[in-house]
Structures are given as C-alpha cells and as structure tokens.
Amino acid sequence: MPFQKLGRADEIPPGKTKFVCAGEAPVILANWEGRIYALHGICPHQHNPLEGAVLWDHLLDCPWHHFMYDVRTGQNHFPKNVFPPDVPLAQQQVGPLATYAVRVEDGDVWVDLG
Amino acid sequence: MGKVARQVVEQAGVNVDVLLDKLVRAAGAEFTTFYYYTILRVNAIGFDGEGLKEIIEDARIEDRNHFEALTPRIYELGGALPRDIRQLADVAGCPDAYLPANPRDMSAMLNVLVEAERCAVRTYTEICNLTFGKDHRTYDLALAILHEEVEHEAWFSEYLSEGPSGHFRRGSPGTSPYVRRFMSADIG
Numbered sequence: 127m128p129f130q131k132l133g134r135a136d137e138i139p140p141g142k143t144k145f146v147c148a149g150e151a152p153v154i155l156a157n158w159e160g161r162i163y164a165l166h167g168i169c170p171h172q173h174n175p176l177e178g179a180v181l182w183d184h185l186l187d188c189p190w191h192h193f194m195y196d197v198r199t200g201q202n203h204f205p206k207n208v209f210p211p212d213v214p215l216a217q218q219q220v221g222p223l224a225t226y227a228v229r230v231e232d233g234d235v236w237v238d239l240g
Numbered sequence: 241m242g243k244v245a246r247q248v249v250e251q252a253g254v255n256v257d258v259l260l261d262k263l264v265r266a267a268g269a270e271f272t273t274f275y276y277y278t279i280l281r282v283n284a285i286g287f288d289g290e291g292l293k294e295i296i297e298d299a300r301i302e303d304r305n306h307f308e309a310l311t312p313r314i315y316e317l318g319g320a321l322p323r324d325i326r327q328l329a330d331v332a333g334c335p336d337a338y339l340p341a342n343p344r345d346m347s348a349m350l351n352v353l354v355e356a357e358r359c360a361v362r363t364y365t366e367i368c369n370l371t372f373g374k375d376h377r378t379y380d381l382a383l384a385i386l387h388e389e390v391e392h393e394a395w396f397s398e399y400l401s402e403g404p405s406g407h408f409r410r411g412s413p414g415t416s417p418y419v420r421r422f423m424s425a426d427i428g
Binding site for chain 2: 172180182189191192193204205207209213219
C-alpha cells in the first residue's frame with residue numbers, strides 16, 4: 127500500500143501526539159525530538175483507542191491504563207519492565223504496537239500503513 | 241448525588257462523564273494497588289526487605305485511604321463504582337503491581353513499587369489539570385492525593401539510590417497527612 131497523507135507536521139509539535147484515522151485504520155502520530163513517528167492507534171492491552179495519549183520522552187502513555195510504548199520500536203516499556211515472566215496473564219497484556227514508516231515532504235506527513 | 245454540585249462543574253466546562261471515568265479508574269487503581277502492596281509487604285523480608293516493609297505499609301494504607309477519599313466524590317458527581325469487583329480491576333487506571341518472579345529480589349520489588357507510584361503521579365496530575373480552576377472540590381482532593389503519591393515515589397526512588405527523598409517516615413503507618421481531611425467518615 128502506498129504512503130498516505132495523514133496530516134501536517136506543524137499540527138504535531140515536539141512532545142505532542144495526534145490521533146487520526148486513515149479510512150478505518152486508527153493511527154497515532156507522535157513527535158519526539160522533532161522526528162515524527164506513526165504507530166497503530168489501538169492499545170493492545172484492552173483494545174482502547176490511543177486518542178489523547180501523552181508523550182513522556184520517547185514513551186507513549188496510553189490514557190486508559192497508562193501502558194507505555196517506545197515510539198521508536200512500538201515495544202511496551204511499562205509495565206513489561208516490571209511484569210513477572212512467570213505470570214502468563216500478565217505477559218499477554220504487554221504486546222507491542224505496530225509501527226509504520228513515516229515520510230515528511232513539504233510539511234505533509236505521509237505514512238505507509240503496509 | 242449532589243445535583244448542583246454536578247451542575248456547577250458542568251457549567252465550568254468540565255465533561256463530568258469523562259471526569260467520572262477518570263475518577264473510577266483512579267479508585268480502581270488504588271484498590272488493586274492496596275491488594276498488591278499487601279502481597280509485596282508480606283514478602284518484604286530478610287536483611288533488605290525488613291527495612292522496606294514499613295514504607296510499603298505506609299504507601300499501602302495511604303493508597304487505601306485514597307480509595308476511601310475518592311469514592312464519595314464519585315457518587316456526589318452522579319457516578320458509581322462498578323457493581324462487580326472484576327470490572328473495577330479491569331478498569332483500574334494503572335497496571336497490576338505483581339510480586340516479582342523472585343520475591344527475594346528487593347531491587348525488582350522496588351522497581352514494581354516505584355513504577356506503580358509514577359503511574360499514580362501521572363494519573364492525579366492529569367485529574368488536577370482537568371479540574372484546575374473549574375471543579376474546586378475534585379481538584380483539592382486530587383491535589384492532596386498527588387502530594388502523597390509524589391512522596392511515595394520519592395521514598396522508593398530513594399531506596400533505589402536515585403537520590404534523597406528529603407522526607408522522613410510517617411509518625412504512624414499510613415497517616416495520610418494530606419488526604420486525611422477528606423476521609424470524613426473516619427474522623428471521629
């Protein structure tokens with residue numbers, strides 16, 4: 127699938143996020159230190175939308191249960207860093223967010239949803 | 241429910257349903273944290289664990305106090321706690337504070353504790369930001385809880401040698417120096 131235009135870069139200043147829908151695909155855009163990242167817009171924990179998610183450094187904080195994801199990799203940071211490996215129910219909750227390639231051209235944000 | 245109590249908050253521009261959702265999630269997190277901290281405190285034993293036990297107990301009791309203090313405000317605004325405790329656990333606004341795989345690893349236990357407190361600090365900062373200048377009563381309560389959560393984080397962070405907290409222990413377990421005035425049913 128080709129890159130799709132999902133917004134303007136100046137709509138997402140550093141440290142901020144923007145939740146958008148590309149057709150039926152929810153996407154969360156995040157600007158960390160001037161670079162824009164795109165991730166799947168649904169938290170894998172309880173499948174809630176990431177609209178209103180906040181950035182703490184490079185970590186995207188889900189507004190529902192405060193699960194946190196690394197915007198660079200989509201990997202869960204918290205609570206994966208403290209959930210015990212021997213509790214299967216806990217491990218099931220800390221899956222990653224899908225990440226998408228981003229291109230910024232003439233101030234437009236293009237995302238490859240794959 | 242306080243009819244005017246809710247109306248004045250709505251008229252100030254707060255979406256009360258959104259606020260109630262956040263308050264119920266916060267209450268759920270306090271209740272589940274109280275449960276998990278009970279397990280952590282029980283397991284804080286040995287040369288390292290015994291020193292940790294008292295501050296886990298302070299945080300554990302104060303988190304229960306936060307649940308007690310939040311609940312009346314939820315009902316005042318027309319909300320309710322879920323009828324099913326399983327639902328309360330599911331909506332809890334912070335992850336479960338599980339006992340580490342190796343319960344004798346006090347460093348792992350401290351990481352669980354400090355991360356739980358950091359989640360709480362974010363939760364109440366968000367509620368303060370939402371209510372500041374608009375819903376004075378909820379703001380006052382959330383700020384009082386925030387004061388205690390920030391102290392909890394600092395205690396556990398200090399144990400991880402991240403820097404001094406500047407605090408000393410409570411005079412007696414779980415005194416809740418900031419939240420106590422909201423626990424009107426407990427004041428004789």
